[in-house]
Amino acid sequence: MNEEQQTFIQGVDHASQNAVIVKVTGREGIDLTPHSHNRVQLVEAVAGTLRVTVGNHEYFVPEGYACWIPAGMKHALTSHNRRIALRIFYFMCHGDIDTAESFSVHYVCPWAEANFRFIADYGPSISADTDGLYNFCLSFFHTFRKEERRLVLPLRGINADTPPTLRKAMAYIHTHLADDIMLEDAAGAADISPRSLSRLFSDADTTFSDFLRYQRIIRSLELMADNSMTIKEVAYNTGFSTPSNFNRSFKLVMGMAPSEMRRRQRA
Template structure:
């Protein structure tokens, strides 16, 4: 974390509940080690994707989605995209209004327009000088959960297994998902028999093929956000033998084809 980032976090943590901060990132790399804020942090992925690490769990936030990080929750942020642009809101609620737990929301045209409107008002909204705008912003974010359903897919990209011997195995699968991975080759690499590794997966309620496909589709969504490759190129890069296989698995996991996903996020 550089000096500017540390200074901004310190500013947020020393601010008053009657202040709402708005930060826009440029087209830049996002790498922030573990930190926390005393305000709710709401991140809109305007361009690119984001990974949020909370405790032992890594969450994936696709492009044009919203991540809500509760106040006081330690987290890390990073992106595997070449460039990423975010709009981040920091605000405080009365205790009874605070969100419960980390959440990821999809955006609609109405939500996007309201986010754009609020973000256009500068870097700081104060209750004493902009009372109406301040109250509107709080009310909008209170209503956000009812305006957009929580995304149930592609949230947790790193499963925490019951058996710690699987942790490096899952990291390896994530890092090498674009290769022609088979459970036999992974077992040999880590010195397991196929039977023993299969048993470890079974006991942790993880399916090797499903976990691998989740990592591949997650990586595909990151590549789609970079807008540098065709769907066929992405299919091969993330490890699928044919574009048809890519389309089938992508639809199984996301509920839509890659083409439909691209169209949705561009609307």
């Protein structure tokens, strides 16, 4: 974390409690070491994709989604995309407003995106005496969290609680996503039997096939966000045998077809 980033974080923590702090940023606003704020942080991924580490868990925020980070929650932000654009809002929860103490990722519909853009245009700080805009911001933020469809998409990546042998197998999978990976291949990389590896995945509440499919979808979202490949090229570069298999798996995880995601990105 550089000096400018540290100064901004300190400014957020020392700002008036009755203010919404707005930051529109790109690459310079991420790759932050673990830190926390004394207020809620709402991060919208306008372009590119975001990875958020909370404790021992890593979460993925696709383009067109936003994450809710509770006050005081230590987190780190990073991205694997060449282009990244974020709108970040910091605010306090007051009175009987639900403080929402859990991290969550939400879909940003066109209505929500318009409101995020509208609020960001009034930044970098919106105080309580700004003609009712402050109360509008708080009302919108909490309505967004409650009403927008949640994306239950933990990255299930390598973390400190994962047994070393499973971490080794996961690392192998991650670096060979474009290949025709079999359970036996990952087990060999981890120096254990396929049966033992299957049991380790089961202990981690997933399966080899689900983990592999999930990681391929995550990588496909990052490639699509860079907008340098066709959907067919993305499919083959993430290890799917055919575009139709990619389309089916993508829709299963994301709830929409890759073509619909691409239309949203271009819009």
